[in-house]
Amino acid sequence: xxEKRGRTRAAFQGELGAFSQQAIRQLLGKHAVPVAxxxxxTVFSALKAGDVDVAVIPLENTLAGSVHENYDLLLKFPFEIxxxxxxxxxxxxxxxxxxxxxxxxxxxxxxxALNQCLDFxxxxxxxxxxxxxxxxxxxxxxxxxxxxxxxxxASELAAATYNAHILKRGIEDDRQNxxxxxxxxxxxxxxxxxxxxxxPSGNRRKNQWKTSLVFSTKNVPGALFRALSAxxxxxxxxxxxxxxxxRGKPWEYMFYLDFIGRRxxxxxxxxxxxxxxxxxxxxxxxxxxxx
Amino acid sequence: xxEKRGRTRAAFQGELGAFSQQAIRQLLGKHAVPVAxxxxxTVFSALKAGDVDVAVIPLENTLAGSVHENYDLLLKFPFEIxxxxxxxxxxxxxxxxxxxxxxxxxxxxxxxALNQCLDFxxxxxxxxxxxxxxxxxxxxxxxxxxxxxxxxxASELAAATYNAHILKRGIEDDRQNxxxxxxxxxxxxxxxxxxxxxxPSGNRRKNQWKTSLVFSTKNVPGALFRALSAxxxxxxxxxxxxxxxxRGKPWEYMFYLDFIGRRxxxxxxxxxxxxxxxxxxxxxxxxxxxx
Numbered sequence: 001x002x003e004k005r006g007r008t009r010a011a012f013q014g015e016l017g018a019f020s021q022q023a024i025r026q027l028l029g030k031h032a033v034p035v036a037x038x039x040x041x042t043v044f045s046a047l048k049a050g051d052v053d054v055a056v057i058p059l060e061n062t063l064a065g066s067v068h069e070n071y072d073l074l075l076k077f078p079f080e081i082x083x084x085x086x087x088x089x090x091x092x093x094x095x096x097x098x099x100x101x102x103x104x105x106x107x108x109x110x111x112x113a114l115n116q117c118l119d120f121x122x123x124x125x126x127x128x129x130x131x132x133x134x135x136x137x138x139x140x141x142x143x144x145x146x147x148x149x150x151x152x153x154a155s156e157l158a159a160a161t162y163n164a165h166i167l168k169r170g171i172e173d174d175r176q177n178x179x180x181x182x183x184x185x186x187x188x189x190x191x192x193x194x195x196x197x198x199x200p201s202g203n204r205r206k207n208q209w210k211t212s213l214v215f216s217t218k219n220v221p222g223a224l225f226r227a228l229s230a231x232x233x234x235x236x237x238x239x240x241x242x243x244x245x246x247r248g249k250p251w252e253y254m255f256y257l258d259f260i261g262r263r264x265x266x267x268x269x270x271x272x273x274x275x276x277x278x279x280x281x282x283x284x285x286x287x288x289x290x291x
Numbered sequence: 292x293x294e295k296r297g298r299t300r301a302a303f304q305g306e307l308g309a310f311s312q313q314a315i316r317q318l319l320g321k322h323a324v325p326v327a328x329x330x331x332x333t334v335f336s337a338l339k340a341g342d343v344d345v346a347v348i349p350l351e352n353t354l355a356g357s358v359h360e361n362y363d364l365l366l367k368f369p370f371e372i373x374x375x376x377x378x379x380x381x382x383x384x385x386x387x388x389x390x391x392x393x394x395x396x397x398x399x400x401x402x403x404a405l406n407q408c409l410d411f412x413x414x415x416x417x418x419x420x421x422x423x424x425x426x427x428x429x430x431x432x433x434x435x436x437x438x439x440x441x442x443x444x445a446s447e448l449a450a451a452t453y454n455a456h457i458l459k460r461g462i463e464d465d466r467q468n469x470x471x472x473x474x475x476x477x478x479x480x481x482x483x484x485x486x487x488x489x490x491p492s493g494n495r496r497k498n499q500w501k502t503s504l505v506f507s508t509k510n511v512p513g514a515l516f517r518a519l520s521a522x523x524x525x526x527x528x529x530x531x532x533x534x535x536x537x538r539g540k541p542w543e544y545m546f547y548l549d550f551i552g553r554r555x556x557x558x559x560x561x562x563x564x565x566x567x568x569x570x571x572x573x574x575x576x577x578x579x580x581x582x
Contacts, residue, residue, distance in 0.1 A: 039409070062536070065356040111402060111424060118330070131422045133402060224532065225516070225523035232516035239544075241515065242533045245353070253530075 008032045010183075011043045011052040017136030017158030019087050023181035024056050025157075026085040027192070044073045047184060055079070055184040061089070062178045064112070066242055071214065071256055074184075074285055081212055081286030083183040083192040088175075091117055093168040094139050094159045095151035101167045105149030106130050108138035113153050120171040139164050182212075182286075191288045209262035210239065210290040213272075215279040216246065216254045224255065230274035231259055234267045239290075254281075263287040299323045301474075302334045302343040308427030308449030310378050314472035315347050316448075317376040318483070335364045338475060346370070346475040352380070353469045355403070357533055362505070362547055365475075365576055372503055372577030374474040374483040379466075382408055384459040385430050385450045386442035392458045396440030397421050399429035404444045411462040430455050473503075473577075482579045500553035501530065501581035504563075506570040507537065507545045514569075515546065521565035522550055525558045530581075545572075554578040 010032050012020035021034045035052050037043045047055040057073075060066045074081075091113055095104060106128040107114075114121075114129045121129055132138040138152035143162045151167065152158075159166050183192060217223035224243075231238060240258040261268040263284060276282045301323050303311035312325045326343050328334045338346040348364075351357045365372075382404055386395060397419040398405075405412075405420045412420055423429040429443035434453045442458065443449075450457050474483065508514035515534075522529060531549040552559040554575060567573045 063359060065359050068354060068356050111422070131402070131424050133422050221526040221528040222523035224529055225519045228516045228519065232513035235512040237512040238515055238534070240534050241546075243529070243531050255532075 008054060009035050009052040011035045011037050011046040011055040013037055013040050013043050013057070015134050015136040015140060015158075017139060017155060017161035018134070019089060019155055019157075019179060020056055020058065020181065021136075021161075022087050022155060022157050023058075023085050023179075026087065027056060027083050027181070027183045028054070040067075040069055040073060044077050044079070044184075047079060047186070048077060053185075054082075056181055057184060058179050058181050059084075060180050060240075062176055063116075063174065066256065068244065071244070075214060075283065078187050079184040080187050080189055081182045081288055082185045082189050083288050084180060084210070084291055085183075086178050086180050086291055089116075089172065089177040089179055090155065090170050091135075091153050091172040092156055092159060092166045093120070093151055093171050094142075094154055094164045095167050096143050096146055097163075097165055099149065099151060099165075099167075103149050104151050104167070106147070107151045107153055108132040108142060109153035110135050110138070116173055116177065117153060117171045119173045120168075136161065182288075191286070208260055208290040209287055210258055211261050211263050211268065211272075211287045212256075212258045212285040213275075213283060214254055214256055214285060215275060215282040216252060217279050219252050224253075227255075227275060227278045230271045230278055233274075234271045236261050236268065236271055260290065261287075299345060300326050300343040302326045302328050302337040302346040304328055304331050304334050304348070306425050306427040306431060306449075308430060308446060308452035309425070310380060310446055310470060311347055311349065311472065312427075313378050313446060313448050314349075314376050314470075317378065318347060318374050318472070318474045319345070331358075331360050331364060335368050335370070335475075338370060338477070339368060344476075345373075347472050348475060349470050349472050350375075351471050351531075353467055354407075354465065357547065359535065362535070366505060366574065369478050370475040371478050371480060372473045372579055373476045373480050374579050375471060375501070375582055376474075377469050377471050377582055380407075380463065380468040380470055381446065381461050382426075382444050382463040383447055383450060383457045384411070384442055384462050385433075385445055385455045386458050387434050387437055388454075388456055390440065390442060390456075390458075394440050395442050395458070397438070398442045398444055399423040399433060400444035401426050401429070407464055407468065408444060408462045410464045411459075427452065473579075482577070499551055499581045500578055501549055502552055502554050502559065502563075502578045503547075503549045503576040504566075504574060505545055505547055505576060506566060506573040507543060508570050510543050515544075518546075518566060518569045521562050521569055524565075525562045527552050527559065527562055551581065552578075 010024045043055050046052045057070045108130045111131045113135050135154035136158035139154045139158040139162045142150045142152045237260045242256045243253045246252040301315045315325050334346050337343050348361045399421045402422045404426050426445040427449035430445045430449040430453045433441045433443045528551045533547045534544045537543040
């Protein structure tokens with residue numbers, strides 16, 4: 001493994017300075033080497049090909065919901081979740097040195113970020129919103145091309161990465177904007193503890209483990225209820241459940257489920273064996289420290 | 292009610308020609324008057340203020356998941372879901388008359404739409420992708436401003452709305468891209484049958500009714516399992532379940548749930564009474580014909 005000789009190389013989707021890179025820092029420390037990829041599937045294939053040691057992907061956002069694409073990819077590739085972290089999405093108004101707030105005329109960013117700062121734009125109607133591909137990429141662009149009176153909205157890390165100035169911090173409408181990221185490694189890797197994690201709920205789940213899995217059931221009434229008995233009868237606490245229709249199989253569903261517990265604890269082992277019995281398909285995505 | 296004197300006015304989020312407008316046609320026929328609003332919350336407040344008769348909002352997309360913002364708004368406003376429909380998201384390459392595929396140099400659209408047509412752009416690398424605010428809005432812009440060699444990606448309806456040409460139909464990577472919309476009306480309104488609905492699974496659920504609700508449980512292991520017993524013990528078939536952390540209440544969750552059944556059927560009434568007993572909070576969002 002390359003990792004043993006040096007710093008951990010971590011694939012992520014987006015440009016340098018993206019919130020995923022913040023997640024990499026929280027999970028692996030500042031010496032990890034972020035390796036940018038354009039798409040989520042190329043993040044996964046970079047790990048498969050050995051171009052990187054690990055991958056860091058978002059699984060869900062408190063406002064936008066689950067990233068289904070990554071759940072699909074988790075099923076296609078044999079990787080394991082070995083850690084998780086939660087990043088608070090803080091949108092900052094960023095500009096090249098020399099551009100002041102008073103000279104600002106237009107602000108570039110990803111439309112999702114622009115739409116999360118509507119109160120700011122309502123307060124300053126003279127500032128035009130311009131959609132761009134990527135939050136961090138918009139900082140890179142305004143630094144390189146310096147369009148007159150142009151700024152960007154992105155993370156603090158993006159400002160630091162491209163040597164831009166932060167004109168205003170935290171201009172997002174909703175402070176309850178968190179994205180949960182996970183660390184992916186080849187199957188059989190040891191779980192890691194995430195560092196510097198920010199918990200959206202404010203209370204850290206000390207020394208607790210979380211197990212994530214995906215399963216499907218037969219299409220009969222009560223199938224999910226029976227499947228959940230495997231956990232409920234052992235007092236295991238669910239922390240996420242989500243159904244998703246199976247492609248091309250009307251009336252059949254896949255369920256994403258997280259619960260508190262570690263896969264090698266005896267009652268969790270029993271619960272998983274019981275769940276395997278009650279489901280058509282079961283894949284354990286990983287057991288790791290809950291943040 | 293204005294509706295009795297004339298055509299139904301239906302609020303939706305986006306520009307004329309948006310997929311929401313297609314949903315309005317499927318739900319209410321072509322004589323309904325679409326009323327565009329900038330944001331989802333202003334769609335809801337337009338219905339509350341009586342500026343429109345009904346509202347049509349997306350609840351989930353097969354690729355992108357649930358629209359949490361609209362579930363939040365459903366809890367804030369006292370409206371009822373009276374019908375649903377499913378729109379297949381077809382991305383078309385659209386240009387002003389006179390712009391041919393050979394002279395096309397750049398294509399404007401919402402980044403989500405651009406990212407759903409990656410195979411097309413990989414095949415034609417000379418065509419530049421330019422992010423824009425809105426799919427239908429990008430057609431409107433290229434028609435009004437006619438930038439040289441510029442096209443857009445949007446719905447067939449957007450092309451028709453702005454008198455633009457479709458150069459290529461269905462350039463999306465994934466045909467399994469459906470958005471489920473619902474019709475909202477003031478509480479106490481009669482359910483309506485959606486028309487011309489396209490079912491993502493391909494098999495229509497004839498004469499079946501669906502009930503949608505939101506509930507929360509106490510934070511104890513097995514709470515969800517017990518709540519689901521209210522449905523499972525009556526053989527009611529779940530078709531959607533999703534947990535969402537409650538804001539500001541760590542460890543507590545809200546669940547979105549859909550099942551097959553009509554709220555005035557005796558066994559459904561019993562199930563709902565039982566569920567109310569087992570949950571901290573319960574709100575029935577509506578009973579309506581399943582598509």
